[in-house]
Amino acid sequence: MIGYFLRRLVQSLLILLGVSIITFVLLYWLPADPVRQIAGRSATAQTVENIRQQLGLDQPLWVQYWRYLTGLVQGDLGRSYLQKTEVSTLIASRLPASLLLMAGAIFAELLLGLSMGIVAALRRSTTMDQSLMIVSFIGVSAPQFVVGLLLLYVFAVQLGWFPIGGYGTFSHLVLPSITLGILGSGWYSRMMRSSMIEVLRQDYVRTARAKGLTRLRVIFRHALPNAILPIIAMIGIDIGIFMGGIVVVESVFGWPGIGQLAWQAIQRVDIPIIMGVTLVSAIAIVIGNLLADLISLMVDPRIRTEL
Amino acid sequence: MKNFFATTAIALCFALPAGAEDYQPDPNAKSGGNIVVTYKDDVATLDPAIGYDWQNWSMIKSLFDGLMDYDPGTTDLRPGLAESYTISDDGMVFTFEMRNGVQFHNGREMTAEDVVYSFNRVTNPTTQSPGAGFFWSIKGYDAMASGEADALEGVTVEGPSTVRIELSRPDATFLHVMALNFASVVPREAVEASGDDFGKNPVGTGAFSLAEWTIGQRLVFAKNETYWRNGIPYLDQITFEVGQEPIVALLRLQNGEVDVPGDGIPPAKFQEVMGDPAQAGRVVEGGQLHTGYITLNTQMPPFDNADVRRAVNMAINKDRIIQIINGRAIAATQPLPPTMPGYTEGYEGYAFDPEAAKAMLAKAGFAEGFETELYVMNTDPNPRIAQAIQQDLAGIGITAGIKSLAQASVIAAGGEADQAPMIWSGGMAWIADFPDAANFYGPILGCSGAIQGGWNWSWYCNEALDEKSASADAIVDPARAGERLEMWSEIYMTIMEDAPWVPVFNEQRYTMKSPRMGGKDALYVDPVSIPVNYDYVFVTD
Amino acid sequence: MANSVNIELTVALSAERGVIRQFARRKLALFGLFLVVFTVFSAVFAPYLTGFDPNDQMFDGLTLHGAPMPPGGQFMLGTDLLGRDLLTRILYGARTSLIIGVAANGLALLIGTIVGVTAGYFRGWVGSMLMRLTDLMMAFPALLLAICLAAIFQPSLWIVALVIAIVYWVQTARVLYAETASLAEREFIAAERTLGAGHMRILLKHILPHLMPTIIVWGTLGISTTVLLEATLSFLGVGVQPPTPSWGNIIFENQTYFQAAPWLVFFPGLAILTLALAFNLVGDALREILDPTQRGRD
DSSP states (O other): HHHHHHHHHHHHHHHHHHHHHHHHHHHHHSSSSSSHHHOOOOOHHHHHHHHHHHHTEEEOHHHHHHHHHHHHHTOOBBTTTTTOOOHHHHHHHHHHHHHHHHHHHHHHHHHHHHHHHHHHHTTTTTTTHHHHHHHHHHHSOOOHHHHHHIIIIIIISSSOOOSSSSSSSHHHHHHHHHHHHHHHHHHHHHHHHHHHHHHHHHHHHHHHHHHTOOHHIIIIIIIIIHTHHHHHHHHHHHHHHHHHHHHHHHHHHHOSHHHHHHHHHHHOHHHHHHHHHHHHHHHHHHHHHHHHHHHHHHOTTOOOOOO | OHHHHHHTSSSEEEEEEOOHHSSSSOTTTOOOEEEEEOOOSSOOOTTTTTSSSSTTTHHHHHHOOOOOEEEETTTTESSEEEEEEOOOTOOOOOEEEESSSOOOOSSOOHHHHHHHHHHHHHHHEEEETTGGGGTBTTTTHHHHTTOSSSSTTTEEEEEEEEEEEEEESOOOHHHHHTTSGGGGGOOHHHHHHHHHGGSOOOOSSSSSSEEEETTTTEEEEOTTTTTTSOOOOOOEEEEEEEEHHHHHHHHHHHHHHHHHEOOOOHHHHHHHOOOSHHTTTTTEEEEEEEEEEEEOTTTTTTTSSSSHHHHHHHHOHHHHHHTTHHHHEEEEESSSSSTTOOOOOOOOOOOOOOHHHHHHHHHHTTHHHHHEEEEEETTTTHHHHHHHHHHHHTTTTTTEEEEEEEEEEHHHHHHHHHTTTTEOTTTHHHHHHSSSSGTTTHHHHHHHGGSTTOSTEEEEEEHHHHHHHHHHOOOOOOOGOOOOOOOOHHHHHHHHHOOSEEEEEEEHHHHHHHTTTTTTTGGGGGGGSSSSTTOOOOEEO | OOHHHHHHHHHHHHHHHHHHHOOOOOOHHHHHHHOOOHHHHHHHHHHHSSSSSTOOOOOOBBBBTOOBBBTTTTTTOOOOOOBBBBHHHHHHHHHHIIIIIIIIIHHHHHHHHHHHHHHHOOHHHHHHHHHHHHHHHHHSHHHHHHHHHHHSSOOOOHHHHHHHHHHHHHEEEOOHHHHHHHHSHHHHHHHHHTOOEEEEEEEIIHHHHHHHHHHHHHHHHHHHHHHHHHHHHHTTSSSSOOOOOOOHHHHHHGGGGTTTTTTHHHHHHHHHHHHHHHHHHHHHHHHHHHHHTTTTTT
């Protein structure tokens, strides 16, 4: 077990190294000059050259990367080109908000998705099943910007049940979590349904029913634990899906997370921030997958992990 | 030495009474109150040497002061931290008498040494200031820029409150430069204490001081009780909330939670707001020193042919484009916006005439039209405007493929001589740094901008015009100001003949405010302190 | 000799007809198939289905103040912010969205299935490497790649299809890996192995059929996801450039206006939804029909 964990750790570090190299190279190739962004539109050629030298951007690619890497292992993510503030400060001040939002979204999507999926599986081929299928597909097809604004408009502006965006209390968390979670709930509900149907058909389930166990007991003790396996694998993917949606949802609800930070940095070619956010999200994804794998192991011990 | 200077410095002497008396205070203004202003983008920095964003520009103006300033809501210069100034006969030496009793937010009194420190800091390459280039005319600038010197030779102290600035050549725009944020006065000890973090911990002499900054969420400005201009600011506090989507900010304004949406009325809500009299009454409309234009790359055929460029000018239906943006602009005939001194009144420009355009194209040898590319920034409404332009071009036989890219990518393409044949400037269009005709020339139409990575995307370089602009800017005598503006007008008229640009429209600014906001309308569409002049507005409740 | 061939042929043909007959009995599946065919038809024959040009910005397509026209009259689904007929743009947009939703999504599904099943079945060193590869692809900054590509190459539909396929296969891979790993541990697989069955036979006969439900879920939901993803990528400059319509980019460029002009978001969204649902109906029916444990239950 320890051996497995250590192996995964080493592999994860290699992955992070790989991501950092790929990102750095892509940013280098980006046909947009970060120095020009810093120097602004009124700068003379001299000013531009000065800034380029100050930031070490006149050095060859591998020299720049090496300097970055050596800083990284000491915990220094560098300073933003445009703000001059330390990247670690910027990320640290915004990461908790994004993590909170992700937690809220995972809760919302599991709640909505799993319940819809279980009901659909139990009421298979009825009108209820069809309707839930349509609802799931709507959840996946609806653009998050529109969903967010719609929820905001109806529940915050018209009904006044929630604040109009913002951050700080539980009631601020509800609408953005639902918005971010609706997309995922469509996936979870379909997967849960299909997984449940598969499991309910298995012999051991029929055996349990034949033995006289109540339906509920069969579902919760025998069907669910097996049906849940692919769901756990999906939670690991969630973080990747969220990365896309988080920019939109955070902007609509004024949620002070890293999505906004990343988006602005990409537009302004603020390389240190882009590197920092990419690495942080890579770490999150790697940890997420690792946790998902470990949980799968606990739920279904028959899965022997790779030797 | 001193006598020598005293006798030659007679001709132009400007000793005006202390600033507040010049501007008539609003009789309705009352002190007190807080307001909430929203922005979408996070505030990058409040360091006056570095901040060059649309939202931190006016915030920095409220935290810092420079030697010169503007009358609120206008483009008229007035003295700022400098109580008075004299200019030598030849226009090369400016002597500023600094005010006494001005305190920084940390309590220390400002001296002339602080001015010297501030100018040396902004021109020092290690500061990485985007505005260093504005100080080109000060003697010793070149040495600073190349790193050979660490102090400007031309900026010296002549007494505890006198600053003497010597130029290397006469510069008619110099006083405007003194009013730029980059020329703000900063205290050395605060800068050295914060180092690179001064942008998050600003200390200045301005009407407000920074009370709180929660990164990514809000900034709070508090009234500077010891501000040197009597009676202002009126507000006790301003809260800037960042990360707010413009549509949501407007919803919150309608709900009474926000006083001024800093990014303006989003295009999607414009009709709804203006269609409701109650809301429309709280919208202030004003001109901006802005022009939106299409650049035609004079180095890429067939745009190296002036007739082709003129034909393109005649092909664009500006009224239709303005209709597409809900009428929020006026058609432009020339590079300068109408409110800029030096604007040529009565000039009609190239009228919309597709037939004449086709004829001119044929004359140039392109009767069959040609294929080209139009670059545009990808945020709304610019791709729509580009598509309207594309249709207009198709009307005279030009097939333009659209390349809708991120802003940084378009800027990069424009900075290469052989990449972007046409660029719609929307989202990157020129807004004046200061209200002077010269500001629309240098980086975007002058030879100095036609370099790799430059902003002269039409790569237009007319040496004769460059010389003319230099001589126009050498006219520092205010009595000859009219002559100088004449020269600038001629310069821009020549440019229109050569047609490296298609000026399309001058965007109007619309600022919406909550019912409790007071103050003259001009303050809400202040041409210099964009978007709102925080020092002079007040609340009525 | 001829007789045995005849018999085999007859058996094969009747099995074929059996599938088709079973399919034809499911009304919903037929309906789904009809929708898919109709979409393809619209994409191919769009110029004949409508009198407007998708890129024609018409004078009477906007109100005097520059607002789009709501559905009704000569513009059945209304016009967009440049005065272009929405119905026409949706019909032409089917071309782009079909290519993305079917080809790009399909390719991603294929790669994901191959990687996930291989990793889950063989495990060990191979499985570990493949899974770490998926981790890497998940963390990969796809947006940056898109921006780079956009500026370097001519924007093209095939580039965006490729980018989507590259980025999107990881999710299917992870889920199928978990399911395959669980399945491969079942006793009957071990039994088959001892009987001498080859890997391919086990995979095709025993494992893949159990994975079909998941593959169908992923394939059909993926249509919506990839179509919307195409819109984000084209916003960054990769893929179709304005004025070429796609369902995703019509939604994207008009989403801030959805309060003032909801039809601009609703109708293309409905189109995406319908296509995904249609494939789902067809897929579900096929899965039921082809499922060995279900055969004969009709």
